[in-house]
Amino acid sequence: MAQILLLEDDESINRGIAFQLEKEGYDVTACRTVAEAETAFHRKNFQLMICDVGLPDGNGLDFVKKIREESSLHIIFLTALDQEIDQVMGYEAGGDDYVTKPFSLSVLMLKVSAYFKKQQGTEQERLESGNICFYVKEMRVLAFGKEISLTKNEWKMLRIFMEHPRQILSKKQLLEQLFDAEGDFVDENTIAVNIRRLREKIEPDISRPEYIKNVRGMGYLWDKECRNA
Secondary structure (H helix, E strand, O other): OOOEEEEOHHHHHHHHEEEHHOOOOOEEEEEEOHHHHHHOOOOOOOOEEEEEEEOOOHHHHHHHHHHHOOOOOOEEEEEEOOOOHHHHHHHOOOOEEEEEEEOOOOHHHHHHHHHHHHHHOOOOOEEEEEEEEOOOOEEEEEEOOOOOOOOOHHHHHHHHHHHHOOOOOOOHHHHHHHOOOOOOOOOOOHHHHHHHHHHHOOOOOOOOOOEEEEOOOOOOEEEEOOOOO
């Protein structure tokens, strides 16, 4: 079982994150001060840490700099600071990823899950759902037995949905997941356009979608079970 160290001083946020992580099957050690986290760090072999920056007895950046001297665990900073310089400081301190408050718990879970999947080499060769067959490594998709052509963003969006079936994804979550480190960005209008185009390619009846459904005021949902093959 993967070991996660959580350092967050806000009690409600700490409890919410810990609960969701444990629900996903992780072993979580939840701390609210640097002193608690430092003690826990030397007692267990953690693979990942979620770390707040502003803490009652110190600074998360300084704590990360210190543990970086003896550990290469994956670190996700969780903070209300969202200026570019703050993010740069986080990465320079030794952070690997960054989530700003207010944040989506689902996005944080996706980041944690993606890291462990990558580490464990568990990327599946093929995902299947209904009449959709997604060949991950080949970047090839079959719908009703016929290969379909997808744009880069359509391909990425379909993969996100099929890897997280029956989970509501907001436009903000999709935007964060579709962010391209090479410099290409998408906006909310692009999300809607890609959803429509993707439906045209995979839905038997676009007026009554079976796969990608709208959840009013919340986002979108892949409404079928998926299986790894």
